[in-house]
Amino acid sequence: MxxxxxxxxNVATFLGRLFIQKGGKVLQVVSRNLNHAQKxxxxxxxxxxxxxxxxxxxxxxxxxxxxxDAIESVLTHVPNNNKLVVHVSGAASINLLKNVSNNxxxxxxxxxxxxxxxxxxxxxxxxxxxxxxxxxxxxxxxxKLSTMVHIATDEERKRLHVAAVFxxxxxxxxxxxxxxxxxxxxxxxxxxxxxxFETAARLAHLHPRTLQTGPAKRNDIKTFQQHQxxxxxxxxxxxxxxxxxxSIQQFNDKE
Amino acid sequence: MxxxxxxxxNVATFLGRLFIQKGGKVLQVVSRNLNHAQKxxxxxxxxxxxxxxxxxxxxxxxxxxxxxDAIESVLTHVPNNNKLVVHVSGAASINLLKNVSNNxxxxxxxxxxxxxxxxxxxxxxxxxxxxxxxxxxxxxxxxKLSTMVHIATDEERKRLHVAAVFxxxxxxxxxxxxxxxxxxxxxxxxxxxxxxFETAARLAHLHPRTLQTGPAKRNDIKTFQQHQxxxxxxxxxxxxxxxxxxSIQQFNDKE
Numbered sequence: 001m002x003x004x005x006x007x008x009x010n011v012a013t014f015l016g017r018l019f020i021q022k023g024g025k026v027l028q029v030v031s032r033n034l035n036h037a038q039k040x041x042x043x044x045x046x047x048x049x050x051x052x053x054x055x056x057x058x059x060x061x062x063x064x065x066x067x068x069d070a071i072e073s074v075l076t077h078v079p080n081n082n083k084l085v086v087h088v089s090g091a092a093s094i095n096l097l098k099n100v101s102n103n104x105x106x107x108x109x110x111x112x113x114x115x116x117x118x119x120x121x122x123x124x125x126x127x128x129x130x131x132x133x134x135x136x137x138x139x140x141x142x143x144k145l146s147t148m149v150h151i152a153t154d155e156e157r158k159r160l161h162v163a164a165v166f167x168x169x170x171x172x173x174x175x176x177x178x179x180x181x182x183x184x185x186x187x188x189x190x191x192x193x194x195x196x197f198e199t200a201a202r203l204a205h206l207h208p209r210t211l212q213t214g215p216a217k218r219n220d221i222k223t224f225q226q227h228q229x230x231x232x233x234x235x236x237x238x239x240x241x242x243x244x245x246x247s248i249q250q251f252n253d254k255e
Numbered sequence: 256m257x258x259x260x261x262x263x264x265n266v267a268t269f270l271g272r273l274f275i276q277k278g279g280k281v282l283q284v285v286s287r288n289l290n291h292a293q294k295x296x297x298x299x300x301x302x303x304x305x306x307x308x309x310x311x312x313x314x315x316x317x318x319x320x321x322x323x324d325a326i327e328s329v330l331t332h333v334p335n336n337n338k339l340v341v342h343v344s345g346a347a348s349i350n351l352l353k354n355v356s357n358n359x360x361x362x363x364x365x366x367x368x369x370x371x372x373x374x375x376x377x378x379x380x381x382x383x384x385x386x387x388x389x390x391x392x393x394x395x396x397x398x399k400l401s402t403m404v405h406i407a408t409d410e411e412r413k414r415l416h417v418a419a420v421f422x423x424x425x426x427x428x429x430x431x432x433x434x435x436x437x438x439x440x441x442x443x444x445x446x447x448x449x450x451x452f453e454t455a456a457r458l459a460h461l462h463p464r465t466l467q468t469g470p471a472k473r474n475d476i477k478t479f480q481q482h483q484x485x486x487x488x489x490x491x492x493x494x495x496x497x498x499x500x501x502s503i504q505q506f507n508d509k510e
Contacts, residue, residue: 069477091478111450112468117457122449150446159440160447162482163433166492167447168454169469170499171426176463176506178418185414191405192415192422193458194377195366199423200455202372203448208431213367214424222324223346227417236505237421243498244425250491251431 001141004028004056005044006074007065008036011088013115015065015107015145016044018123022144028056030077031066051077059083061141063107068092075100084137090161093154094128105129105138108157109146112168124148126157177237184234216248256396259283259311260299261329262320263291266343268370270320270362270400271299273378277399283311285332286321306332314338316396318362323347330355339392345416348409349383360384360393363412364401367423379403381412432492439489471503 001024005012008031016026026044031037034050041048049055055062057079064087066074071087078085078100085100086107097104106128111121125142127149129135135151142149152160175196182189202211215223224245231238256279260267263286271281281299286292289305296303304310310317312334319342321329326342333340333355340355341362352359361383366376380397382404384390390406397404407415430451437444457466470478479500486493 091481110446112453112457112466114457114461114466117460121453121456124446124449126446148446148449150443152442156442158481159436159442159485162485163436163442163444163447164450165469165482166429166433166436166495167451169467169471169503170429170495171451171454172463172466172468173471173499173503173506174421174425174429175458176467177502178421179463180506181414181418181421187407187411187414187418188405189418191365191379191381191403192418194379194403195419196422196426196455196458198367198376199426200451201376202367202369203430203451205372206369208427208434211367211369211427212424212431213427214420216424216428226346226413227420230414230417236502239498240421240425240502243494244428247432247491247495248424248428251428251435 001025001061001144002027002059003061003063004030004059005040005063005065006030006055006078007063008033008040009065009067010113010115011109012063012065013040013043014113014120014123015063015088015109016040018120018145020044021120024141024144027059030055030074055079057081057083061086061137063088064097071096084134086138090126090164091158094130095154098130103129103131103134103137105134106152106157107138107142108152110160110164122146122148124150126150126152126160128152128154128157174240177240181231181234181237212248212251214248216245217252219249219252256280256316256399257282257314258316258318259285259314260295260318260320261285261310261333262318263288263295264320264322265368265370266364267318267320268295268298269368269375269378270318270343270364271295273375273400275299276375279396279399282314285310285329310334312336312338316341316392318343319352326351339389341393345381345419346413349385350409353385358384358386358389358392360389361407361412362393362397363407365415365419377401377403379405381405381407381415383407383409383412429495432495436486436489436492467503467506469503471500472507474504474507 026046028047029041061084082102085104108126109123111123179189281301283302284296316339337357340359363381364378366378434444
C-alpha cells in the first residue's frame with residue numbers, strides 16, 4: 001500500500017509514522033509549508049513537494065491531512081485518476097471530496113496527536129466512504145493502523161467531535177487553570193498529576209457518573225464558600241468553579 | 256507500627272490496605288457504621304468497634320478518616336494518652352486536633368480513592384504536625400506508604416484541595432456530560448476513552464498550557480456555531496460549552 005500525504009502538521013506526521021510502521025510506504029509528502037514537509041519527508045524517507053510541483057500519480061491512496069478550511073483548496077492538486085482520496089477531519093463533510101475522485105472517504109483518528117510526542121497512543125479510527133469498494137479499502141488501511149475501527153456517518157463523526165472537545169479541550173483547560181493557580185499560589189502542580197492520571201484511568205473500569213465525588217456532588221455549601229473565598233482573586237477560575245458546580249448539582253437532580 | 260483507624264469509608268479502606276501492605280499492623284477499625292467497619296476489619300484482619308465500646312489504647316497512631324464535619328465528634332472517643340493522632344482531610348484545619356493529644360497532625364492523601372477499585376494508584380501525601388517529633392513520626396509513616404511526601408500548611412493544603420476539585424471533580428463531570436450526550440445520541444462513548452487517557456497521560460511530559468488545542472484555542476467561530484447547533488437540545492452541555500470556550504479565549508489573551 002503506497003500513499004501520498006498532503007499536509008505536514010500533527011495528524012499528517014502521526015499518520016505517516018504509523019503508516020510506515022505498519023508496513024505501508026509513503027511516496028511523497030506535499031505541503032504548502034516546505035520546511036515542515038521536508039522534516040516529515042526525512043522521517044518517512046520519501047519525496048517532498050510544496051504544492052507548486054506535481055503530486056505523484058502512482059499512489060494507492062491520497063491522504064488529505066490539512067486544516068478543515070484548507071481541504072477544498074488542496075483538492076485541485078490531487079491527480080484526477082480515480083484513486084482513493086480520504087480526508088482526516090472530525091468536522092468536515094465527506095461531500096467535500098465528491099468532485100476529486102469516484103472513490104473517496106474518511107479516515108478520522110479520534111485522538112489528540114502531537115508530533116513532538118514520539119509514542120503512538122491507541123487511536124480509534126472513524127471511517128466512511130462513498131461506495132462499498134472505497135469503504136473496504138479504507139477499512140483495510142485503518143485496520144492495519146489500529147484495532148479500533150468504526151464506521152461513522154458525517155453526523156455521528158461531528159457528534160463525537162463535539163464530545164471530544166469536552167473530554168480533551170475542556171479537560172485540558174481545567175488542567176491549565178489548575179496549573180496557573182498553583183504557579184500563582186506557589187504550590188506544586190506536580191502533586192496533582194497522580195490524581196489527574198487516576199481520574200482518567202479508572203474510566204477503563206467504571207462509568208464516570210458513578211465516579212463523581214466532591215463538594216458539588218455532596219451539596220456541601222460550607223466548602224463551596226471556602227473555595228470561592230480562596231478563588232476570590234481569580235475571576236476566571238471562579239467563573240468555572242460556579243458553572244461546573246451548578247452543572248454537577250443539576251446533573252445530580254436528574255438522577 | 257500499630258494503628259487504629261477511625262472511619263470505614265473510601266480513605267479509611269485504602270489507607271488500611273496500604274498500611275498493612277507496607278508492613279504495618281492495624282489493631283482496630285472503629286466506625287459508626289458497624290457493617291462497613293466489619294467488612295474493612297475482615298480485610299485488615301483486625302478488631303472492630305462501633306464507637307460505643309472502647310478504642311484500643313495501645314496503638315502508636317490514631318488515624319481519623321471520617322467526613323470533615325464528623326471529625327470533632329469522634330475525637331471524644333480517642334484515648335487521651337498523648338499518642339500520635341492524625342486526620343486525613345484536605346480541607347479541615349490541623350487545629351481541630353489540638354485538644355486530643357500533645358502530638359497530632361495531618362496525613363492527607365491527594366488522590367481519589369474508591370474502595371471498589373483494588374489497584375492502589377500513586378498517592379502523594381501532604382503532611383503537617385504540631386511539633387517536630389510528631390512531624391518526624393508522620394513523615395516516617397507517610398514515607399513507608401508513598402514516595403511522594405510533602406509538608407504542607409493548612410493554607411497550602413486547602414489550595415491544593417481546590418485545585419484537585421478542578422482536575423478531578425470538574426474533569427470527571429465533563430466525562431459524565433460527554434457520556435450522557437453519547438448515550439442520548441446513540442454513539443459509542445468508549446471511542447473517546449483512548450483520547451481521555453492520552454489527554455491526561457501526556458501531562459507527564461508537557462505543561463497543559465502548551466497542549467491546548469481545539470476551536471476555542473484557534474478562535475474558530477464557524478466550528479463554535481456548528482457545535483452549538485449540535486448541542487441545542489442539551490442546555491446543560493451548551494452552558495458548559497460556552498463557559499469553557501470563553502474561558503479558553505480569555506486565557507489565550509493572557510499569553
